[in-house]
Structures are given as structure tokens and as C-alpha cells.
Amino acid sequence: MPHVTPAGDAPALAVENLRKTYSSGVEALKGISLTVQQGDFFALLGPNGAGKSTLIGILSSLVNPTSGDARVFGISIHADRGGVMRQIGLVPQEINFNQFETPFEICVNVAGFYGIPRAVAKVRAEKYLNELRIWDKAFQPTRMMSGGMKRRLMIARAMMNEPRLLILDEPTAGVDIEIRRSMWQFITGINRAGTTVILTTHYLEEAEQLCRNIAIIDHGEIIEDTSMRRLLAKLDVQSFVLDVTGPDGTLPELPGVKLARVDAQTLEVEIPSSHNINALFAALTAHGITVTSMRNKTNRLEELFVRLVERENGKGKVAA
Amino acid sequence: MNGLHVERETRLVARVPAGSIARANLVALYTITRREIHRVLRIWTQTLVPPAITMTLYFVIFGKIIGSRVGPMHGFSYMQYIVPGLVMMSIINNCYANITSSFFGSKFGRYVEEMLASPMPSWVVLTGYVAGAVLRGLLVGIIVLGIALFFTSLRIEHPLIALSTVLLGATIFALAGFINAMFAKRFDDIAIVPTFVLAPLTYLGGVFYSVNMLGSPWREASLANPILYMVNAFRFGILGIGDVPVWIAYVVMLAFVVVLSAVALWLLKRGVGLRS
Numbered sequence: 353m354p355h356v357t358p359a360g361d362a363p364a365l366a367v368e369n370l371r372k373t374y375s376s377g378v379e380a381l382k383g384i385s386l387t388v389q390q391g392d393f394f395a396l397l398g399p400n401g402a403g404k405s406t407l408i409g410i411l412s413s414l415v416n417p418t419s420g421d422a423r424v425f426g427i428s429i430h431a432d433r434g435g436v437m438r439q440i441g442l443v444p445q446e447i448n449f450n451q452f453e454t455p456f457e458i459c460v461n462v463a464g465f466y467g468i469p470r471a472v473a474k475v476r477a478e479k480y481l482n483e484l485r486i487w488d489k490a491f492q493p494t495r496m497m498s499g500g501m502k503r504r505l506m507i508a509r510a511m512m513n514e515p516r517l518l519i520l521d522e523p524t525a526g527v528d529i530e531i532r533r534s535m536w537q538f539i540t541g542i543n544r545a546g547t548t549v550i551l552t553t554h555y556l557e558e559a560e561q562l563c564r565n566i567a568i569i570d571h572g573e574i575i576e577d578t579s580m581r582r583l584l585a586k587l588d589v590q591s592f593v594l595d596v597t598g599p600d601g602t603l604p605e606l607p608g609v610k611l612a613r614v615d616a617q618t619l620e621v622e623i624p625s626s627h628n629i630n631a632l633f634a635a636l637t638a639h640g641i642t643v644t645s646m647r648n649k650t651n652r653l654e655e656l657f658v659r660l661v662e663r664e665n666g667k668g669k670v671a672a
Numbered sequence: 673m674n675g676l677h678v679e680r681e682t683r684l685v686a687r688v689p690a691g692s693i694a695r696a697n698l699v700a701l702y703t704i705t706r707r708e709i710h711r712v713l714r715i716w717t718q719t720l721v722p723p724a725i726t727m728t729l730y731f732v733i734f735g736k737i738i739g740s741r742v743g744p745m746h747g748f749s750y751m752q753y754i755v756p757g758l759v760m761m762s763i764i765n766n767c768y769a770n771i772t773s774s775f776f777g778s779k780f781g782r783y784v785e786e787m788l789a790s791p792m793p794s795w796v797v798l799t800g801y802v803a804g805a806v807l808r809g810l811l812v813g814i815i816v817l818g819i820a821l822f823f824t825s826l827r828i829e830h831p832l833i834a835l836s837t838v839l840l841g842a843t844i845f846a847l848a849g850f851i852n853a854m855f856a857k858r859f860d861d862i863a864i865v866p867t868f869v870l871a872p873l874t875y876l877g878g879v880f881y882s883v884n885m886l887g888s889p890w891r892e893a894s895l896a897n898p899i900l901y902m903v904n905a906f907r908f909g910i911l912g913i914g915d916v917p918v919w920i921a922y923v924v925m926l927a928f929v930v931v932l933s934a935v936a937l938w939l940l941k942r943g944v945g946l947r948s
Binding site: 374375409412413414415416433434435437438440442444446447448449450451452457458461462464465466467468469470509 | 692693695696697698699700702703704706707714778781782783785786787788789790791792793943947948
């Protein structure tokens with residue numbers, strides 16, 4: 353089997369008509385195609401059971417595809433499995449390290465599996481455990497670590513081969529916001545340094561903030577594959593919550609705009625994306641109402657995601 | 673470019689030098705073997721102490737108490753006669769137990785995925801686990817042999833034959849244990865073979881007696897037992913006596929090593945019990 357180095361101009365990931373039917377008969381992937389360019393920060397979203405983890409499993413050699421191919425930096429998973437694996441770092445959804453070993457042992461051993469000499473592996477383990485702020489736990493058995501620490505350990509472990517493509521399968525599940533933000537900071541940093549990142553997450557705010565491009569997968573099919581900006585532009589109506597002061601009498605009426613009072617100090621507004629929001633403020637001011645603060649009622653991506661998935665399931669409509 | 677499916681023909685620009693792949697594989701092999709040995713030493717009360725206690729009891733009961741009433745076997749005391757068989761029995765049992773519990777444990781805890789998602793070829797994974805199991809077998813063999821010397825004196829007649837037999841026997845049972853662990857879905861599945869297959873074969877493999885003492889067809893039936901060849905080849909290495917010609921024992925053992933290696937590698941490559 354030939355061992356090859358990746359082609360310089362090839363996409364980080366090119367999935368071609370990939371299918372997976374499990375022995376149970378479940379068709380997890382129905383011939384999907386997808387391209388992720390080098391250096392991208394790519395969101396792969398979808399409801400539970402959509403096929404995200406199957407795709408990641410195939411890319412990381414844990415699931416055998418039924419047909420189709422995937423190329424990582426130009427290397428086919430069929431032609432050179434080892435060559436593909438050398439490019440990838442994987443942070444799986446489930447905790448999958450030996451709970452009797454220490455973080456340091458785990459990182460150094462995994463580096464060894466990639467052929468990285470022990471002396472180099474030790475330096476890298478210290479570097480990444482430090483960067484992910486778990487160096488103080490480096491020599492304690494991992495079973496004594498908190499959930500957030502275990503998640504960070506899996507990121508440190510995935511960095512041991514300094515991959516060109518980092519795949520994160522719900523890396524922040526069950527992690528508190530402070531740790532989640534420190535993880536985002538780390539991942540954003542390595543993306544800026546050139547590592548391509550593919551992220552699956554159920555925190556859509558996370559995907560919206562971090563990712564430049566996005567694919568949504570549902571029932572084993574790609575139902576959306578575009579840039580984050582273009583996708584968010586499809587949102588025809590936005591919902592805001594306004595904190596207000598002033599009289600709690602009648603509210604202004606504007607064509608196409610739904611304005612409702614939640615309580616004396618709070619209004620909710622649904623406004624088409626094509627409308628000028630200044631007109632709303634002017635109308636409120638004319639009624640003696642002052643807007644003190646404003647926020648999105650729900651995450652914009654979340655709103656779109658629900659609509660897209662509902663459309664696929666024939667439950668709702670998407671205006672775009 | 674966003675959302676665009678790039679259908680660009682990709683090029684494979686250069687080959688990674690074979691030497692660097694070979695070095696990487698050696699590092700990986702060392703890593704697995706080191707991790708396995710570290711595990712054996714970390715849980716030494718489960719891996720090294722039990723065989724020492726069990727074999728001490730065997731030496732006391734079968735060697736001293738019962739053995740003193742049994743006459744000489746091929747010119748050796750009964751204690752001396754059973755020592756090679758008991759050493760071999762300890763080695764193969766511990767090799768089997770080591771690899772099944774370690775590899776199945778990695779499946780159960782899902783950290784086998786660390787290896788499956790790495791560039792390591794299947795042969796490195798297999799060789800690393802087998803090496804770890806064989807090294808535990810050797811450690812146990814040395815301990816048991818040391819204990820035996822408290823009870824009797826021994827002179828190793830053919831050291832190379834003794835050592836090569838130990839290595840081949842340990843490798844065979846490490847490979848068999850690896851295959852067992854690949855198919856196992858529950859901890860029960862790795863206990864069934866040692867209880868219902870390994871133990872009967874070991875006890876009927878000439879550890880405590882010479883198969884020449886058996887009548888037909890039991891003698892011929894015993895010749896189908898692979899453990900018989902390991903025990904007798906090792907006995908030949910230690911005492912210079914055996915029930916089967918040494919070269920036949922080598923042929924049988926090498927055949928088992930080749931067949932089991934091929935099966936284990938094929939299963940590993942297909943990901944049986946590992947990949948969905």
C-alpha cells in the first residue's frame with residue numbers, strides 16, 4: 353500500500369458520494385458529498401441520528417463505508433488509511449480513554465501510536481495539557497477528573513500528532529460556559545495557525561460564532577452546504593426582545609412588523625430582515641417609548657436550523 | 673468557494689520515505705508493548721502473584737505430598753517431571769489471560785479507538801499486544817521456575833530449545849487470546865474459552881503424566897492436543913526427555929503461529945468486533 357504525502361492544493365476534506373448502511377439495515381449516509389477547504393472552520397450540524405458521527409467515524413477509520421470515498425488533503429481513505437490518519441486529530445463525542453491512566457500517559461502513548469518519539473511526545477504533552485489548563489492534573493488518574501477536564505484532555509490528545517485537520521464531535525457537551533469559552537479560544541487559536549477545523553455541536557451559538565462555513569445533515573443527506581453568512585442571510589424574519597421605559601399604553605403599528613408587550617418593561621418584536629430597524633425605533637420614540645437594550649430572542653442559526661430540519665421532515669416552511 | 677463542491681483532481685505529490693514509516697511503526701510497537709508491561713507491573717497483585725501462589729500449591733500437593741508416593745518418571749522424580757509442564761501451563765494461561773483482559777478492556781472502555789484512529793498498521797497493533805502478553809508469560813515463567821527450585825533441583829539440558837518453546841507456546845496462546853478478545857462482546861465471552869477449552873486441554877496435555885502411559889485411543893487423541901507438543905518440547909529442553917519428537921513439536925507450533933497470526937491480522941484488518 354503506497355504511503356503518500358498530501359497534495360498541497362487539495363481540499364482538507366473532499367467527501368464523494370459516501371454511503372453507509374449498517375448491518376441492521378439503517379442507512380446512515382445516503383451518498384453525501386462535501387468539501388471543506390484548507391484552513392476552514394467548518395460546522396457540521398444536524399439533529400441526533402442524522403449521520404454526523406457516522407461520517408466522522410468513517411473519516412477516523414472507526415466505521416467502514418459501504419461505498420464512496422473521502423479524501424483528506426488529497427489522500428483517499430481507501431488508498432492509504434495510515435496517510436489519512438496522520439493528517440487527522442479526532443475529538444470524539446464519547447469519553448474514550450483509559451480511566452486508569454494519567455493524562456500525561458494517555459497523551460504520550462497516543463503520540464507513540466503516531467510514531468512520534470517519546471522525548472518529543474513528552475514535550476508536546478506538557479505543551480497541550482498546559483494550553484488546555486489541565487497540566488496540574490497531568491499525573492493523576494483520569495477517573496478523578498471532572499467532565500470538563502476530560503473533554504479538554506481529549507482535545508490535548510487529539511493535538512499530539514499536530515494534525516492538519518482537527519475533527520471535534522460535540523467537544524463542549526456538558527461543559528460549563530467558562531470552560532467552553534476557554535476551549536473556543538484554544539480551537540480558534542489553532543485554526544488561525546492553519547489547522548482546518550470541523551466542528552459538530554448542538555450549541556448553535558457556538559457554531560455561529562466560530563465557523564465560517566456550514567453543512568447541515570439530516571437523515572443521512574446534506575440539506576444545506578454554504579457559508580455561515582449566506583445561511584444567516586436566509587433568515588427572513590428576526591425576533592428581538594427589547595427592554596423599554598415609558599408609558600405602557602398602545603404600541604405603534606408598522607406594516608409587516610409584529611410588536612407585542614411581554615410586560616411593562618419588555619417588548620417582543622418580529623421584523624422582516626428587509627425592514628429598516630430605525631423605523632421601528634422612530635415609531636417607538638414617537639409613542640414616548642425608549643429602548644434601553646435589545647437582544648435576539650433566539651440564536652439566529654438555531655432558528656434557521658429548526659426551520660431547515662422541519663422542512664426536511666415536512667413539518668414547516670422555510671422562507672428562503 | 674463557500675459551499676462549493678470542488679471537483680478538482682487531486683495529486684499525490686510525493687512518497688513518504690519508507691524509512692520514516694518503518695521508524696514510526698517501531699515507535700508505535702514500542703509504545704504498545706511498554707504500555708502492556710506497565711499494566712502488568714501496575715496490577716502485579718493480579719498478574720504476577722496469583723500464578724506464584726497457585727504453582728506453589730501444585731508443587732506442594734502434587735510434587736511433594738502425592739509425588740513422593742509416585743515412582744520415578746523416565747529417571748526423574750515426579751516433582752522434577754512435572755516442573756516443565758507446570759511452568760509451561762503458567763506461561764500459556766497468563767499469556768492468554770493478559771491479552772484477553774487487556775484487549776477486551778480496551779474495547780470495553782473504547783480506548784481501542786485511540787489505536788484504530790491512528791496510522792498504525794494492523795500488524796503493529798497485533799505484535800504489540802502479543803509482545804506484551806509474551807513478556808508477562810516470561811515473567812511468570814521465571815517466577816514459577818524460581819519457586820520450583822525451592823522444591824527440587826533442575827539442570828536445563830537444552831536452553832535454546834527450552835527458550836524457543838516458551839516463546840512459541842506463549843505466542844500461540846497470545847494470538848488465540850487476541851482472537852477471542854476480538855470476538856468477545858461481554859466479559860463472560862473471555863472467560864468461556866479458558867474455562868471450557870484451555871483448562872481441559874492443559875490438564876490433558878501431559879503436564880502431570882506421560883501420554884505413553886495411555887492406551888489406545890486416548891494416546892492418539894492426546895496427539896491432537898497442541899498443548900501436548902509445547903509441554904513435551906519444553907520438557908525436552910529442560911530434562912532432555914519428551915513424548916513426541918522435538919522437530920514435530922516445532923512444526924506443530926510454527927504452524928499454529930502462522931495460522932493464528934494470519935487469522936488475527938485478517939480479522940483486525942476487517943475490523944471484526946471493532947469497526948462497524
